[in-house]
Amino acid sequence: MTAVAYQxxxxxxxxxxxxxxxxxxxxxxxxxxxxxxxxxxxxLESDYAPRPGRKMRIKAGGARDIFDADLxxxxxxxxxxxxxxxxxxxxxxxxxxx
Numbered sequence: 779m780t781a782v783a784y785q786x787x788x789x790x791x792x793x794x795x796x797x798x799x800x801x802x803x804x805x806x807x808x809x810x811x812x813x814x815x816x817x818x819x820x821x822l823e824s825d826y827a828p829r830p831g832r833k834m835r836i837k838a839g840g841a842r843d844i845f846d847a848d849l850x851x852x853x854x855x856x857x858x859x860x861x862x863x864x865x866x867x868x869x870x871x872x873x874x875x876x
Contacts, residue, residue: 827869
C-alpha cells in the first residue's frame, strides 16, 4: 500500500504488530496485524471486514511498545479485499480512532 501524502492528516509510521479486534455489535473477537499507524488511526489487515462506519475495539496488548494504552476504539473508514498479499489476511482496513 502506498500512502498519498496530501490525503494524510498526520505522519504514518510503519510497524508490524499483532492485535485483536472486538466487534461492538456482536462481541466477537478477530485476529489482525497493524502495518502502519498515526495519531489519527491505523491500517491493519484481518480476515474480518465489517462495513465502513462500524465501531471496533482494538486490543493492542501485543503492541505495547507502540501504543500507550491497551484498548482503542476506532471506526472503520474503508475496507479493501486483498488478493495475493504476503500477509495471508483477506482484507485491508483503514480505521480512525474515536
